[in-house]
Amino acid sequence: MPKEKFELVIHPEISKWRREKLVNEALFKDIREKGQLQNLIARRLPDGSVELLAGYRRYLALKALGKKAEDMDIKILENVSDKDALLIALSENTKRKDMSPVEEGRAFRSMKKLKMTVEEIALRRGVSESYVRNRLELLELPRKIQELMENGEIPMSYAKPIIRLESIGERAQLELVQEIKRGQEDYYGGIRSVEEANDVVEKTLAQVRQMKELAAKYGPCPQCGSTQIGQDWEKNKVKCHRCKHAWHKETKDPWEFHELKQ
Numbered sequence: 394m395p396k397e398k399f400e401l402v403i404h405p406e407i408s409k410w411r412r413e414k415l416v417n418e419a420l421f422k423d424i425r426e427k428g429q430l431q432n433l434i435a436r437r438l439p440d441g442s443v444e445l446l447a448g449y450r451r452y453l454a455l456k457a458l459g460k461k462a463e464d465m466d467i468k469i470l471e472n473v474s475d476k477d478a479l480l481i482a483l484s485e486n487t488k489r490k491d492m493s494p495v496e497e498g499r500a501f502r503s504m505k506k507l508k509m510t511v512e513e514i515a516l517r518r519g520v521s522e523s524y525v526r527n528r529l530e531l532l533e534l535p536r537k538i539q540e541l542m543e544n545g546e547i548p549m550s551y552a553k554p555i556i557r558l559e560s561i562g563e564r565a566q567l568e569l570v571q572e573i574k575r576g577q578e579d580y581y582g583g584i585r586s587v588e589e590a591n592d593v594v595e596k597t598l599a600q601v602r603q604m605k606e607l608a609a610k611y612g613p614c615p616q617c618g619s620t621q622i623g624q625d626w627e628k629n630k631v632k633c634h635r636c637k638h639a640w641h642k643e644t645k646d647p648w649e650f651h652e653l654k655q
Contacts, residue, residue, distance in 0.1 A: 494527075
């Protein structure tokens with residue numbers, strides 16, 4: 394009996410969940426030596442094509458070995474809805490290779506695109522709603538920080554304090570991350586707990602609020618126009634954190650000139 398020929402297409406959302414896009418060398422060698430030991434999971438689409446749901450890494454390895462779709466061991470499911478396709482894919486992915494919290498977050502985001510609520514996702518996956526929300530929150534982090542979490546360099550528990558600095562900018566978030574990393578590597582320095590990270594964030598946000606209040610009251614730096622200004626220990630002295638220019642808060646005179654007049 395001739396093999397069924399069909400087009401195997403890649404699901405546009407599922408393919409985004411994992412960062413790994415190239416052929417895994419170890420898996421390639423294993424399949425070349427032992428053959429395909431686990432089948433791929435796919436669903437048949439209304440147009441007759443077959444859409445891959447699970448086994449993308451094995452698919453890449455088999456394709457690199459010159460295998461066509463009809464030569465691969467594929468379990469093709471019939472009448473699978475879009476929602477069920479994502480749930481099947483997530484279940485199969487977590488069985489075969491642990492997914493990082495960021496990767497799970499991407500999967501949950503795909504489900505939200507299909508109008509699934511956090512409550513529905515949690516119910517269908519058998520996890521708590523906070524579990525789903527916490528992983529979705531990770532996607533609010535800059536890409537660089539997501540990659541550090543995927544690589545296990547930054548624990549997921551630090552996500553919330555890092556996200557709180559979003560209003561200040563990515564630079565502030567990355568500086569906090571560097572201190573967290575230093576705390577893991579250096580016994581005497583850096584940030585060593587989530588509580589410490591929250592304390593640093595509180596102080597940073599308070600400083601930013603103070604700078605905004607001062608800029609609203611006394612205006613930006615006369616030298617460079619920055620609003621990153623602060624009050625010095627000397628009375629009536631305001632200093633720019635960016636260019637270090639100092640001036641009298643009322644007269645706007647450069648501080649050196651103000652001192653000469655005294």
